[in-house]
Amino acid sequence: xxxxxxxxxxxxxxxxxxxxxxxxxxxxxxxxxxxxxxxxxxxxxxxxxxxxxxxxxxxxxxxxxxxxxxxxxxxxxxxxxxxxxxxxxxxxxxxxxxxxxxxxxxxxxxxxxxxxxxxxxxxxxxxxxxxxxxxxxxxxxxxxxxxxxxxxxxxxxxxxxxxxxxxxxxxxxxxxxxxxxxxxxxxxxxxxxxxxxxxxxxxxxxxxxxxxxxxxxxxxxxxxxxxxxxxxxxxxxxxxxxxxxxxxxxxxxxxxxxxxxxxxxxxxxxxxxxxxxxxxxxxxxxxxxxxxxxxxxxxxxxxxxxxxxxxxxxxxxxxx
Amino acid sequence: xxxxxxxxxxxxxxxxxxxxxxxxxxxxxxxxxxxxxxxxxxxxxxxxxxxxxxxxxxxxxxxxxxxxxxxxxxxxxxxxxxxxxxxxxxxxxxxxxxxxxxxxxxxxxxxxxxxxxxxxxxxxxxxxxxxxxxxxxxxxxxxxxxxxxxxxxxxxxxxxxxxxxxxxxxxxxxxxxxxxxxxxxxxxxxxxxxxxxxxxxxxxxxxxxxxxxxxxxxxxxxxxxxxxxxxxxxxxxxxxxxxxxxxxxxxxxxxxxxxxxxxxxxxxxxxxxxx
Numbered sequence: 001x002x003x004x005x006x007x008x009x010x011x012x013x014x015x016x017x018x019x020x021x022x023x024x025x026x027x028x029x030x031x032x033x034x035x036x037x038x039x040x041x042x043x044x045x046x047x048x049x050x051x052x053x054x055x056x057x058x059x060x061x062x063x064x065x066x067x068x069x070x071x072x073x074x075x076x077x078x079x080x081x082x083x084x085x086x087x088x089x090x091x092x093x094x095x096x097x098x099x100x101x102x103x104x105x106x107x108x109x110x111x112x113x114x115x116x117x118x119x120x121x122x123x124x125x126x127x128x129x130x131x132x133x134x135x136x137x138x139x140x141x142x143x144x145x146x147x148x149x150x151x152x153x154x155x156x157x158x159x160x161x162x163x164x165x166x167x168x169x170x171x172x173x174x175x176x177x178x179x180x181x182x183x184x185x186x187x188x189x190x191x192x193x194x195x196x197x198x199x200x201x202x203x204x205x206x207x208x209x210x211x212x213x214x215x216x217x218x219x220x221x222x223x224x225x226x227x228x229x230x231x232x233x234x235x236x237x238x239x240x241x242x243x244x245x246x247x248x249x250x251x252x253x254x255x256x257x258x259x260x261x262x263x264x265x266x267x268x269x270x271x272x273x274x275x276x277x278x279x280x281x282x283x284x285x286x287x288x289x290x291x292x293x294x295x296x297x298x299x300x301x302x303x304x305x306x307x308x309x310x311x312x313x314x315x316x317x318x319x320x
Numbered sequence: 321x322x323x324x325x326x327x328x329x330x331x332x333x334x335x336x337x338x339x340x341x342x343x344x345x346x347x348x349x350x351x352x353x354x355x356x357x358x359x360x361x362x363x364x365x366x367x368x369x370x371x372x373x374x375x376x377x378x379x380x381x382x383x384x385x386x387x388x389x390x391x392x393x394x395x396x397x398x399x400x401x402x403x404x405x406x407x408x409x410x411x412x413x414x415x416x417x418x419x420x421x422x423x424x425x426x427x428x429x430x431x432x433x434x435x436x437x438x439x440x441x442x443x444x445x446x447x448x449x450x451x452x453x454x455x456x457x458x459x460x461x462x463x464x465x466x467x468x469x470x471x472x473x474x475x476x477x478x479x480x481x482x483x484x485x486x487x488x489x490x491x492x493x494x495x496x497x498x499x500x501x502x503x504x505x506x507x508x509x510x511x512x513x514x515x516x517x518x519x520x521x522x523x524x525x526x527x528x529x530x531x532x533x534x535x536x537x538x539x540x541x542x543x544x545x546x547x548x549x550x551x552x553x554x555x556x557x558x559x560x561x562x563x564x565x566x567x568x569x570x571x572x573x574x575x576x577x578x579x580x581x582x583x584x585x586x587x588x589x590x591x592x593x594x595x
Binding site: 048050052097101103104105106107109110111113114115117118121122125235239242246281282284285287288289290291292295296299 | 342390393394397399400401403404405407408409410411412413414415416417418419522526530533537569571572575576578579582583584
């Protein structure tokens with residue numbers, strides 16, 4: 001297992017040498033969405049608190065670092081942590097309200113969606129951060145400003161983000177903290193009866209998750225060079241974030257990565273093929289169908305399924 | 321709008337009350353009702369005030385199929401799975417509409433759109449008046465159906481206790497199909513009824529869903545009376561808000577209200593059970 005992962009990482013490190021620029025773009029998206037999915041995984045997967053508003057954290061992280069860079073000249077390498085911290089504050093607020101008031105299932109989903117939508121509408125109506133037009137970042141190609149002329153630099157940054165988050169997930173999984181989160185997901189009442197401070201651990205998971213997602217926002221801003229409230233805070237992005245861990249296997253360290261390797265190329269292909277015919281919503285239809293199929297036939301996700309099918313030893317199918 | 325809001329919310333609350341499943345695709349089903357009314361008016365020349373019956377029938381079938389093919393399989397699964405399933409259905413419906421009809425806002429033309437009439441001291445749009453009256457009539461009909469007919473009573477029995485209903489020999493699966501179908505038909509009819517005076521596009525589904533959730537949670541999940549009164553309340557609040565607030569702020573208020581209600585009154589005004 002360890003060797004398979006190390007081998008996979010080595011392959012990914014070497015790949016840019018042979019890939020064309022379109023393939024590199026696809027891989028960047030794979031890594032980035034895997035990273036966001038992994039960040040979501042802490043609260044949505046391990047702790048089982050289904051947040052459908054994670055785009056709010058991406059948006060806050062993205063706008064924060066972009067505004068700091070544009071207005072105060074602060075390098076995004078620092079701004080990304082400021083953005084992460086602000087996202088974590090919002091995460092703490094949502095978590096506090098949701099968990100303190102005991103909102104579960106559908107109610108928690110609605111709460112997170114409502115918060116994300118409030119953020120979107122506020123961003124849409126605040127002229128100081130661009131309003132409906134959004135923010136545009138002038139490309140300078142200066143690495144100190146998180147801007148690279150070479151696509152491969154983004155490749156390695158995104159790969160680094162994904163590996164760091166996945167490593168963190170693997171670490172948490174083995175720690176008491178991770179065990180608590182899984183236990184909370186499986187049976188919260190029993191946890192409380194055993195004296196686990198479920199509120200505290202859910203809060204920790206939420207803060208960690210929103211911080212990581214907010215850090216990802218900086219990559220989003222400085223990879224796309226433009227930010228619009230509808231795309232950075234919108235529900236479609238939240239769904240993109242949830243989908244990969246769900247398909248790959250929520251609550252497993254490799255699930256979001258596997259999910260992203262399955263879904264992102266699929267999305268890119270359908271987008272490239274179908275958008276040409278003017279079918280702009282088609283890839284989202286495909287997402288919906290896939291979500292339904294996964295829930296009905298593979299509720300644990302693809303990774304646990306592969307794990308069972310192939311046994312613990314031979315798990316070297318598919319890239320990771 | 322009040323009556324139409326009530327009708328939307330009653331569809332949602334019926335589905336929740338019987339199956340304990342939250343229909344995340346509710347607003348998108350409404351959008352399909354609107355587009356069907358648009359197709360009927362544009363292609364066959366059927367006025368939406370007659371066509372709503374056909375829209376309701378079509379959505380009834382959609383609800384039936386969704387229940388039979390998808391929801392029934394995971395009634396016992398964790399809530400999270402049900403939510404994800406319905407999110408998937410919502411994605412398919414919304415973007416299916418986007419693929420089929422494009423993103424441009426549409427509006428159904430009806431000869432009644434611009435007509436107005438004096439009702440006592442008030443100057444009222446005929447279109448809105450008809451929509452309101454038909455919606456209230458449908459709500460009453462639904463109430464009578466649930467209260468008086470055998471099938472309606474069995475549906476209520478299954479809502480109270482599915483296992484008990486099974487024990488006394490009710491075909492719970494069929495009841496679930498009918499309940500989901502009727503719920504979808506309600507929102508489909510609501511969509512068709514507002515289509516002449518409310519411009520719509522595929523992305524309208526989400527805000528319609530949120531409005532329905534707002535109403536149903538204010539009224540109490542699963543409570544028909546709550547949904548009816550909640551619909552009137554929310555539409556009143558919205559029209560008052562529209563006078564004082566800009567449209568985007570109005571949306572902000574509706575989400576903020578949702579957050580506050582979730583936190584402080586999750587069981588709603590009329591609901592007895594909190595989930």
